[in-house]
Amino acid sequence: MIIDILKEFWxxxxxMGYSLLIGFLxxxxxSIFISPEFIQRHLGKKGVASVIKAALMGVPLPVCSCGVIPVSASLRKNGASKSATVSFLISTPQTGVDSIVVTYSLMGVVLGIFRPIAALLTGIFGGFLEALFDSGEEVDNENIEIEHNCSGGTCKIADNKQKKGIKEAxxxxxxxxxxxxxSALLIGLLVSGIISILVPDDFFASFLGDNVLLQYVVMLVIGIPIYVCSTGSIPVAVALxxxxxxxxxxxxxxxxxxxxxxxTISTIWKIMGKKTLIIYLTTIGISSLVAGYIFDAFFGVIDISASHDHIMDLxxxxxISAGLLIFILFFSIYKKYQKSSQITEKEKEAQMELIVKDMTCNHCVKAIKGMLxxxxDVKADIDLSTGKVLIEKELNRDEVIKEIEELGYTVDHS
Structure with missing residues (x-):
């Protein structure tokens, strides 16, 4: 059984290996063409155009639902309208160039095109709802000083704009x-293998019957609370x-x-308010259900089996691409924990240490480093796995904590 699961994993x-490698590239x-100023310039105004631009920018960016929070918080803090911020917040984590390429490869051209379009329209819909129902909370962008280096770099999608080039890419x-x-991708691949081997072919038919609407509701209830990245969700969806x-x-x-x-739900409540959270969840729920219904109604069955060969037929x-992908994923995990050991050495030199919760990706690390x-005007070393933030000199602790929490993170006050 374990061997069979590992075969399905492979x-x-x-x-998806070769397409994901292309997506990474x-x-x-x-990433090197996206500067903080570019995003700030296009999302810093009210109106329909900024909502649409926010969704358009968000769709190709490979940022997860947790990593998009500090980006959105910075946009909002630096003058972006609330509606544009919500549009960006909704559209960004659903897809990225990497997941778009993999969706096309594993699930076909129709879904490969339909998925990013659905993400785009969902973001626009959410932005319009925000403008319609929560317009009273908009800020006057003209009275906000826009810092051209993006207020701490929290909207840096890659490195700062001085570091452009193939090496950085x-x-x-x-x-x-x-x-x-x-981690999310490896778990997704493993779950896909488990579903393929352990779940009977008629399981969902016997459990949910022919009630497609019930399938929709079950998938929505499962999808909203769990953490899964846009790429890691694909093998699970294929297996389902x-x-x-x-x-x-x-x-x-x-x-x-x-x-x-x-x-993400708790963080949005904290930094953007209950009304925005309701709009955010309502948009995702309604848009997902409508998109699912439209896809089934107009396109119906997609041929997954054609892309799922026998292992000997590959x-x-x-x-080779599978081996490369596995190497890259495990090497990235190694580098992450190697940094943890380096952080231990730097603890002796640090003048100030904080424990920050809710950091899940390198975008979170860059957000806090950029803000500091x-x-x-200080540099910091941050360990993503433990949440340790080591600052090179002593600062006003309360002020630093306040700035970090404004980005949507929780700081351990003990």
Whole structure:
């Protein structure tokens, strides 16, 4: 049984390996062209245009539902309208260039195109709802001083704009981005293997019957509270379809799972208010259900089996790409924990130490580092795995904690 699960794990890795490697490369190249000023300039005004631009910018960015929080908080703090911020907040985590390429590869051209379009329209819909129902809380952007280095760099998608080049693109695409998604992706691949081997082919038919609407609701209820990245959700969705879930129901999981999770929900409540949270969740719920229904109604069945070969039938390049992908994922995990050991050495030199919760990716690390450099002119070492923030000199502790918590994180006050 374990051998069979591992075979399915390898099969799925091989099927998505080459496309995900291409996605990593595109994401790395894409990252060097996105500057904080660019985002700030286009999202810093009220109106329909900023909402649409926010969604358009969010769709290709490979940022998870937790990593998008500090980005959105910075946009809001630096003058972006609340509606544009919500649009960006909803559209960004649902897809990225990496997940778009993998969706196309594993689930076909129709869903590969439909998924990012659904994410785009969901973000626009959420932004319009925010403008309609929560317009009284908008800020006067003209009275906000826009800091051209993005208030602490919290909207840095890659490194600062002085660091442009192929080296930085490769570092982001093949080290930093894999660090952010490696655990979720490996878990997704493993869950996919378990579903493929242990779940009977007629399980969902016997459990949910022919009630497609019930499938929709179940996928939505599962998707909203859990943490899964836009790429890691794909192998799970493929396995679910192969076991009888409709493509539309799988799409609901692909939209709602990456878009939010329990930690993101509590953070949005804290930094943007209850009304915005309700709009955020309502948008994701309604849009996911509508998108799933439309996909099933107009496109129906998609051929997953065509992309799921027997392990002996796989061409050599797929085995090689699978090996490369596994190496990159485990190397990124190694680099993450190697940094933890280096942090231990630096603790002796640090003048101030904080424990920050809710950090899940390198975007979170850059958000806090950028804020400390901008606001306090200090450098910091941050260990993502433990949440330790080591600051090179003593500062006003309460003031630092306040600034970090304004980004949407929780600081241990003990």
């Amino acid at each position: 099969l799925m890795t091989a099927e 595109i994401a790395g190249i894409f 490769l570092k982001y695409g093949f080290i930093e981005l894999p660090q952010d998604i490696s 379809i192969m076991k009888g879930i409709s493509p539309g129901a799988a799409l609901i999981f692909l939209m709602s799972g990456p878009a939010t999770n329990a930690a 061409p050599l390049y797929k085995h 450099e901008q606001k306090f």
